Amino acid sequence: MxxxxxxxxxxxxxxxxWTLDELGLAYELVKRGGNFGGTDDPVYRAMNPHGRVPTLDDDGVVVWESNAVVRYLAAQYGAGLLWPEAPGERAQADRWMDWASMMLAPVLAPLRKQGLTGDDLKAKRDSAFTQFAVLDHALLDRPFIAGEHFSIGDIPLGPIVHRYVLLPGDKPDCANLERYHRQLMQRPAFIRHVADALS
Ligand SMILES: N[C@@H](CCC(=O)N[C@@H](CS)C(=O)NCC(=O)O)C(=O)O
Incomplete structure (x- = not known):
């Protein structure tokens, strides 16, 4: 379960x-975090000492850190699908997961908050544009981040790219990124868990 x-x-x-739906796996979502609370509950903290969401429990295998959860699900249930089996091939996808979380998400976050103005706003936007240009270039010759096939590498990028594309204001041309976003929007699980669920 x-x-x-x-x-x-x-x-x-x-x-x-999104990963669970891509793999066609049934699951139960227990509401925790945000207005649902429950993350300071000692039982929850015993599973996830950080008191953050998500946490996965797969019949007693408990995993937290969203990218680690995605990797676990893909390795356990998506070998040859989301999880390229050859280590070298898998690394082509895996490297973008960490980059998305450590480099891309942090430059997008300030742009989604109110209150930045003037030079501060310009500096933050320029810094974000530099990183998104790297991603745009990487997508020049490939439909998905690791090549021809959708993989674990696309999952952490998906919500970030979605939010970037929807970000108001002028942005540099990023045709590859926009094409990538349109491709993700073809996936029902992306629509359901990212486009329809996130603001
Ligand atoms: N690096 C962690 C970050 C986890 C995290 O900060 N989650 C946020 C939601 S996106 C959270 O738990 N916020 C507090 C809450 O929802 O109560 C991961 O990727 O799982």
Whole structure:
């Protein structure tokens, strides 16, 4: 039995729910975090000492950190699908997962908050545009981030790219990124857990 603890409107939870749907796995979502609370509960903290969401419990295998959960699900249930089996091939996808979370998400976050103005706003936007240009270039010759096939590498990028594309204001031309986003929008699980669920 697969149980996810989290809330639909969290981008990190969205990655896990999207993965589960891509793999056609049944699961139960137990509402935790945000307005649902429950993350300080000692039983929850025993599973996830950080008190964050998501947490996955797969028949006693407990995993937290959304990218680790995505990797676990793909390795356990998606070998040869979301999880390229050859280590070298898998690394082509895997490297973008960490980059998305450590480099891309942090430059997008300030742009989604109110209150930045003037030079501060310009500096933050320029810094984000530099990173998104790297991604746009990487997508020049490939439909998905690791090549021809959708993989774990696309999952952490998905919510970030979606939010970037919807970001108001002028942005540099990023035709590859926009094409990539249109491709993700063809996937029902992406629509359900990212486009329809996240603001
Ligand atoms: N690096 C962690 C971050 C987890 C995290 O910060 N989750 C947020 C939601 S996106 C959270 O738990 N916020 C507090 C809450 O929802 O109560 C991951 O990827 O799982």
């Amino acid at each position: 697969l149980t996810v603890y989290g809330r639909h409107n969290s981008s990190n939870v969205a990655k896990v729910l």
